[in-house]
Amino acid sequence: MLNKTLVRKIEQKQWDDLAWFRCAWIGDEMLYPKPGQFFQVVTKREDVFLPRPISVFYCDKNGIEFLVRIRGKGSAAMVDCDELFLIGPLGNWFKGPESGRKVGLLAGGAGLAPLNFLARMCLSAKREFVVVWSVRVGDQARKVVSELVDYQIEVFSEDGTFGKKGNGVDAGEYILSLGVDRLYTCAPLAMMESVYSMVKRDRVKDVQFSLEANMACGWGACKGCLTEFLGRKLYVCKDGPIVRVLGDDKVLR
Amino acid sequence: MIRFLDKDLSSPLFISSGIVAELDTFKDLSLDPYGFVILKTVTLKPRDGNPPPRVWDGRCAMFNSIGLANEGLKAFLETTLPKLEEFPLPVVVSISPFSLSEVEEFLPLFHQNIWAIELNLSCPNVEHGHNRLISQDIEFSRKIVSKVRANFRGKLIVKVSPEMDNLPALAMALVDEGVDALDVANTYPGLVLDVEQARPIFSRIFAGVSGPAILPLTLKRIWEVYESVDVPILGSGGVLDWKDAISMALSGAAVVGIGSALYRDPHVGNNIWDGIKEYLNRKSLSWREIIGLAHDVVSQ
Ligand SMILES: Cc1cc2nc3c(=O)[nH]c(=O)nc-3n(C[C@H](O)[C@H](O)[C@H](O)COP(=O)(O)OP(=O)(O)OC[C@H]3O[C@@H](n4cnc5c(N)ncnc54)[C@H](O)[C@@H]3O)c2cc1C
Ligand SMILES: Cc1cc2nc3c(=O)[nH]c(=O)nc-3n(C[C@H](O)[C@H](O)[C@H](O)COP(=O)(O)O)c2cc1C
Ligand code: FES
Numbered sequence: 254m255l256n257k258t259l260v261r262k263i264e265q266k267q268w269d270d271l272a273w274f275r276c277a278w279i280g281d282e283m284l285y286p287k288p289g290q291f292f293q294v295v296t297k298r299e300d301v302f303l304p305r306p307i308s309v310f311y312c313d314k315n316g317i318e319f320l321v322r323i324r325g326k327g328s329a330a331m332v333d334c335d336e337l338f339l340i341g342p343l344g345n346w347f348k349g350p351e352s353g354r355k356v357g358l359l360a361g362g363a364g365l366a367p368l369n370f371l372a373r374m375c376l377s378a379k380r381e382f383v384v385v386w387s388v389r390v391g392d393q394a395r396k397v398v399s400e401l402v403d404y405q406i407e408v409f410s411e412d413g414t415f416g417k418k419g420n421g422v423d424a425g426e427y428i429l430s431l432g433v434d435r436l437y438t439c440a441p442l443a444m445m446e447s448v449y450s451m452v453k454r455d456r457v458k459d460v461q462f463s464l465e466a467n468m469a470c471g472w473g474a475c476k477g478c479l480t481e482f483l484g485r486k487l488y489v490c491k492d493g494p495i496v497r498v499l500g501d502d503k504v505l506r
Numbered sequence: 507m508i509r510f511l512d513k514d515l516s517s518p519l520f521i522s523s524g525i526v527a528e529l530d531t532f533k534d535l536s537l538d539p540y541g542f543v544i545l546k547t548v549t550l551k552p553r554d555g556n557p558p559p560r561v562w563d564g565r566c567a568m569f570n571s572i573g574l575a576n577e578g579l580k581a582f583l584e585t586t587l588p589k590l591e592e593f594p595l596p597v598v599v600s601i602s603p604f605s606l607s608e609v610e611e612f613l614p615l616f617h618q619n620i621w622a623i624e625l626n627l628s629c630p631n632v633e634h635g636h637n638r639l640i641s642q643d644i645e646f647s648r649k650i651v652s653k654v655r656a657n658f659r660g661k662l663i664v665k666v667s668p669e670m671d672n673l674p675a676l677a678m679a680l681v682d683e684g685v686d687a688l689d690v691a692n693t694y695p696g697l698v699l700d701v702e703q704a705r706p707i708f709s710r711i712f713a714g715v716s717g718p719a720i721l722p723l724t725l726k727r728i729w730e731v732y733e734s735v736d737v738p739i740l741g742s743g744g745v746l747d748w749k750d751a752i753s754m755a756l757s758g759a760a761v762v763g764i765g766s767a768l769y770r771d772p773h774v775g776n777n778i779w780d781g782i783k784e785y786l787n788r789k790s791l792s793w794r795e796i797i798g799l800a801h802d803v804v805s806q
Contacts, residue, residue, distance in 0.1 A: 255534045255772040295770055302717050303563040303769055327563065340772060469561040469568060470769045472534055474526040476575045477561035486554075 258339045268396045270323045272332045277316045286342035288371035289495045293340040293471035298330040306468050308367040322363035343471050344494045350435050356382040357433030361421050361440025387424035391415030422447050439463035460498045464489050511661040515541030522742045522763035523600040539779035542596040547626045550608045552578030557709050567719035571708040600624040609653045622661035628692035641666045644676050651683040665689035674734035681735045689740040690728050716766040720744040725757045732758025748781020756800040
């Protein structure tokens with residue numbers, strides 16, 4: 254049965270169009286999402302009818318955190334409202350990483366959210382990993398990193414105001430140059446498609462992509478989230494959001 | 507208990523067609539507040555549906571352009587139909603034959619022991635083309651319905667498009683052909699544009715609008731149909747809370763469909779059903795007594 258849980262914001266930070274917030278559990282209702290899973294987020298604002306899918310940035314017994322890029326009215330409403338309804342957790346999740354692998358996490362923009370959760374899990378499981386984050390505006394990323402990130406992170410900014418100057422492709426080439434054999438990535442579609450050609454070229458054995466689509470339900474009811482990725486059609490909320498590409502180029506569901 | 511089409515139902519609420527497209531997905535919901543469910547429309551041939559995007563948020567509404575993605579009649583008969591016996595609620599099977607000759611190919615379904623079939627006439631009229639829906643052509647709708655009626659002994663519901671020049675005329679024609687109930691109505695064709703790209707968002711240009719914004723439009727149509735025919739009405743379109751459901755009943759709906767509201771709140775049915783019970787209790791009325799009640803007040 255689907256969960257719908259009310260949570261209350263206890264802390265929020267905003268840097269231009271990027272916001273982070275932490276919500277507290279109410280009563281003893283607590284959820285256990287896995288890295289890569291998402292929630293359909295609903296606010297009390299009635300002019301935003303459909304929920305919006307948002308990945309978990311971090312979650313533990315003290316609460317749940319999200320990192321949201323304000324794009325339209327749905328994301329703006331989440332940032333404005335103090336109470337949020339969460340439907341979920343929904344979708345599949347990142348598999349692994351197993352120990353002894355060279356693990357890379359490659360994020361683009363707000364795609365940092367699910368990878369941050371995975372990174373924090375890797376930290377507590379004492380797995381080794383590298384994180385590379387590609388952003389447009391370096392100054393914004395600098396603030397996010399200094400206030401939210403407690404692991405080593407390499408930033409590529411398009412405007413060169415923080416970290417290395419470069420775009421998503423440069424970030425992808427960089428992380429692969431480190432010789433990773435497990436790659437987790439969440440970024441705009443165009444960046445993930447370039448990453449796909451790179452991992453194919455470099456024969457990276459295991460790559461897990463986190464996909465996006467417009468959604469109505471988020472739980473496999475409406476057939477609304479059809480997307481085409483690497484020539485395969487899939488329903489992002491049910492077959493994804495994570496698709497795993499193993500050595501033989503097969504999209505696993 | 508609510509008596510509807512010769513069945514005792516535990517509630518006057520139902521889940522509208524296509525909202526939960528696959529039978530197995532209903533298990534994600536609490537079905538307690540519903541009296542029955544209507545399955546996703548089945549077409550003769552399997553359909554992949556439309557390319558993305560397929561859904562879009564509106565203001566107090568949503569758009570969908572799913573394109574009747576479904577497994578097709580053959581797979582439905584082989585895999586879905588056998589599972590219905592174990593389903594916890596009565597089930598209505600929704601179908602969309604696109605032409606008279608297609609109706610004949612649905613015979614294997616008509617011969618099954620099914621409580622009710624809903625004929626979805628808000629689908630493109632392929633025989634007469636011109637981007638029109640079958641229900642917009644009253645004579646053609648009559649022919650399709652009469653052919654189904656002649657071959658199916660269970661309860662026959664027809665779901666109409668709200669975009670009609672003369673909905674009462676269609677309703678009367680369909681009742682003449684022997685339909686047992688009318689579902690009023692489907693989504694409203696609407697348009698949403700990508701202002702940056704200066705083109706429609708959806709590949710098929712128009713998309714179906716549903717959700718709270720359409721409630722007053724649906725209520726008007728239920729009202730009109732209730733005034734023109736005597737068969738029970740299934741109300742579908744725009745219900746978000748118990749007041750909406752009560753409004754539908756007062757306008758003439760015998761049962762009330764829950765649709766897109768489930769996407770905003772998967773537990774919405776429980777709240778609506780609780781609200782209805784509280785209202786009936788407070789007014790000392792039964793559900794049956796409030797069906798069409800507002801008409802009596804107006805005509806007094
Ligand atoms: C599984 C999953 C996880 C996700 N996780 C996150 C996450 O953790 N953080 C995050 O920030 N995002 C995440 N997203 C993306 C997020 O869901 C979307 O950014 C969000 O739904 C956008 O909704 P909105 O109402 O803010 O924008 P919308 O109003 O839907 O607009 C989206 C974009 O379209 C444009 N647009 C809207 N209407 C029009 C129009 N008529 N003409 C032209 N352009 C228009 C807007 O300007 C905007 O750029 C995730 C998505 C998925 C599928
Ligand atoms: C995603 C989606 C899929 C739908 N699919 C069907 C369908 O297959 N057959 C049908 O008769 N109606 C279909 N409908 C229409 C609904 O059954 C309902 O009539 C309509 O959404 C209006 O009700 P609502 O405002 O409560 O959602 C669909 C609606 C949506 C939102
Ligand atoms: S969003 Fe409804 S099926 Fe995926």
